[in-house]
Amino acid sequence: MNQSHRLPAGGRIDRSRSLSFTFDGARYSGHPGDTLASALIANGVHLVGRSFKYHRPRGILTAGSEEPNALIQLGLGNRTEPNIRATQIELYDGLVAASQNRFPSLEFDLGAVNDTLSPLIPAGFYYKTFMWPQRGWMTYERAIRRMAGLGRAPDGPDPDRYEYRHAHCDVLVAGGGAAGLAAALAAGRAGARVIIADEQAEMGGWLLSEGETEISAKPAVDWVGKAVTELAGMENVTLLRRTTAFGYYDQNWLGLVERVTDHLGPYAADHLPRQRLWQVRAKQVVLATGAIERPLVFAQNDRPGIMLAASLRSYIARYGARPGKALVVFTNNDSGYRTALVAHQAGIGVTAIIDTRMGAVGPLPQAARAAGLRIYEGHAIIATSGRLRVDGVRLGKLAASGDRIEGSGFGISCDLVAMSGGWNPNVSLFSQSRGKLDFRAEDGVFVPGQSFQPLRSAGTCNGVLSTAECLAEGLAAGAEAAREAGFANRKPAGLKVTEPECPAAAPFWLAPPEKPLARAKCFVDFQNDVTAADLKLAVREGFQSVEHVKRYTTTGMGTDQGRTSNVNALAIVSATLGQDIPAVGTTTFRPPYTPTSFGAIAGRNIGALFDPVRRTPIHDWHAAHGAKFENVGQWVRAWYYPKPGEDMHAAVNREVKAARTGVGILDASTLGKIEVKGPDAAEFLNRVYTNSWLKLGIGKARYGLMLGEDGMVRDDGVTVRLGEDRFLMSTTTGNAATVMTSLEDYLQTEWPELKVYLTSVTEQYATLTINGPKSRELLAALTDDIDTGNEAFPHMSLREGNVAGVPARVIRISFTGELSYEINVRASQGKAVWEALMKAGEPFGITPYGTEAMHVLRAEKGFIIVGQETDGSMTPGDLGMDWIVSKVKPDFVGKRSLARSDTVREGRKQLVGLLTEDRKEVLEEGAHVVETVLDKPPMAMLGHVTSSYYSPNLERSIALAVLKGGRSLIGKTLSVPMPDKVIRVTVTEPVFFDPKGERANG
């Protein structure tokens, strides 16, 4: 095994097993427990990517999810995923990873010319340069995107499964480090339902990387092990590893993404989802999200081999890797010394400790001195060198002011630089929860202030630094949260901790570079290539708000949301403006905390589960008989039934003809049906329909038009009176639920005095409509207890009896103008009755017809379809339906609006018919109608075509339209301008067939 940079012992890796992986085609090995980042480091690979804008060589900066540099293209084919942080990728055997944003190779990248040109492309370069000509942006953008890209998205569909999971708990703990584990223990012991989530494979957080820390006189990792075992044993605790709390929303609702099988790569079991999106509603939340080490801003601080100091400790202690042989530590606080000592003990040569302070006296600096490490006090790095990896630093003595160097600098060789600028509490989730941040001036950090939701922060995310404080805060927060959620408990006993002392230190924002700042490349935001000079330029150019500086320079706008850069950027902007940091303000963190896959957000709402497909009880028959279907909302309805060799036009013509000459049969089961029951049922209908209902006889049917309060037509349908206090209302297919909601609204809130109950029975019945001159004979053939005679069973009436041997409600109504019966039977019997009708109808040439033929048939009669002839702006009068509006009722919904000045004015759009000069020409629905055709739009429009078909009964095209002052235009010739021609049309009455309506009564 060629793990040249693996320490001989130590770390939480399983050295008994080796895992093979490739990076940019080269084969390497690592161990279970490694991340891709730690395995690369163990193989001596530091150069892992090219930067976003300047294509500078970049290495691994951190050991956690805040990593801005090491963004990797992971996997192959449709499973490939871009921009994954190498620090979060758990190694598995056969892993394939590649670097991004380089051509032709990582070592030799042509895009690196941008780095040479960097003085020419400062902040705002794109805005300033690619503005003219404006349309040129389309071209520029493509080229810029190629140059300044990240990884590439897969081309094909995602082969993996993603699932959702709703969960409720008393206490949600975000973060499984010292504070989080302690909080979960306290809350769990109190009996609360606890969910604890941590983004890493192992709970423990920084404790896993801190070999020197002892809890209860044992190594800290022992305490982690015990805590996890205890939590796992509690039935009321759910432990979620590899789970990122990425979003904190209203009312303690948090989004978590659990990476269920990502760490298994191709070995994942098929039945498991790749990721699971947890939607957790927590009574109380404990944020234990830790802290992120702050980089120091100095010249060329971005070379591979320069990393955060605590992360270096993590690579040594947790992963048993040796990132280099000659270390320079650059620090403004004592924890840098801790790193130096850990490295020293691991056998890494510590070349120098460079401390921006003078006379550090803490135990760690003293230990470093005692170990004989070389310390430069009051110094700073002023330049670095090394093309693909750092090979030296130059340092100089800081003036007392800290903003310039005294005397000349000097160089030190090294292959590793660890920097420590202090710790930023990780307040992302707190900020997302709408909590207010407070600035703590002594060490320059933002800490959680007043919170908006029931939550508490504990541990380093709350601004404390020591493990002892983390545990104490965690225990207290967990206990309090449980108490608030209703679980009484005693104050938990404290834990004894032995650990190196690392007090907070005053911040150090910008090391003065040797070269002029504009050429020094002091990086603040590594992911977006923003330097201190860019920030100062933005301020010079007049940007004062941090939000504007952020957008202009793009600092903090990468996928890491500026996790390592925001506070440094803010401090540099503040200093440049000459203001305090709190006065300049901070930016707001937004979900997701780390990038979250679209797959997890989509979940299983894909394919057949994307949206419910509602089918009628007779659907299978339609499908078996070759029907083509159309979607009507969520319903699928039979559209037409082509015979072999027929196109849609031929099939629809045949169906339409049959329904007027023989008998057709339609599945109308999707119509909404509501049973209206109660002594005030008739009065209720009287109020919600425009016409009169009080005197409708039992067993009689009536058509009704329902308006909105604004007087506009909302729905229509036929209602039958089943008994003195019982009606069966039908609604349009699309409005069934809306009408129910509106009717319940009137009953519950407006007219609670009315004694009426509503029950939806839409799905209780299959509705089979037989239609045509032969339909009476067909019905008669299948019933023995309904007298089907014209007198005995007149138009607009109901009979109950048996049809095809099952109980049925038969309503004689017509939506086609033909003799027609609507047969309602229990849904479970619908298909059998349909089949019986088909069989009995054979002698009459029974023809099933679909929704298209239905539309043609009703259009021939000029019957409206709500939602087609109406669009929420048509009154009954506009539709020529004044006949259905009662003149005598004192009130009905919409009545007053029919007398508004706008509804009675001249020139409203009115429903008319249109006949084309060319009988074969079928207008397009939606086409505009004009009086005078101009060369090009705009033209004065009169209205538009709402319905248009070829009518086989009339052997010509017919159309309905709504036109301004339409009724006064009847007889006129108008024009319908189309892209390639102008169609001449004559305005007619909207009824084309059987205008006297004799056929339905026959």
Place this chain on the structure above:
Amino acid sequence: MLTIPCPWCGERDVHEFRSGGEAHLKRERRADALSDAEWADFLFLRANPKGEHAERWYHVHGCRRWFNAVRNTHTDTILAVYKPGEAKPEAAQ
């Protein structure tokens, strides 16, 4: 995501509800007596306060009851819920 405490079913996700707009609008059954302007006021004009607002909600995916809620439109918090016909409570907590 917001939850709304249905007066009957308790706290439920906002997905289960449909908003019905401003509460306590009085529909005049003898509206003929109203001027066009008065009627238009009832039909179209709605309060849009920053702060406390009495609203109508329908528990469409639950008990299918309409009810009223006082919501702070600024903080998006529900201060009180009450049944139709009941007076708006002194909501501010």
Place this chain on the structure above:
Amino acid sequence: MAEMMQDTPAAIAALPESGKLILRADADNADIRAAIGGVLTAPLPVEPLTSMAGDKATALWLGPDEWLLLCAEADRAGLQQALETALASQHASVVDVSDSYQGFSVTGPKAADLLSKGCAIDLHPVAFGEGKVVRTLLAKADITLLRIEAGFQLYVLRSFAEYTRLWLDDAGREYRG
């Protein structure tokens, strides 16, 4: 339908045909409650989100004046008749919806986990004990959900049965390893 053996972590089954009635009445009226209770041989559940099982029917609270009555298919007509008779002098409504809804059962130790993939209600036994009933959403379908000893029963509109079946089957895949 993936009809599974009972020892699976989450068994999904379509329920056989049964009688279902929607009852609407004023629960504040003691006479009405008594009349209904007499027919059901159990008090009408007036407490929200509860159910009550009688000899021949189980009543599920759906709203303050609305209940779903579940009974055997054979008892459907008789129950409707008996209620209509008992409530003849009252304002009430009894509507047969037996064909409107399809029932499913989800049983086994992972039943709540399975449903929690699409249901935002807290299904933990401490919050959702036996006999509790809610109307809510399962993914994109309205459901009436009832906790039974072995797990859950849920009722969806007939036209949502296919979607619900597909959804349950898909959600159960994880437990069929």
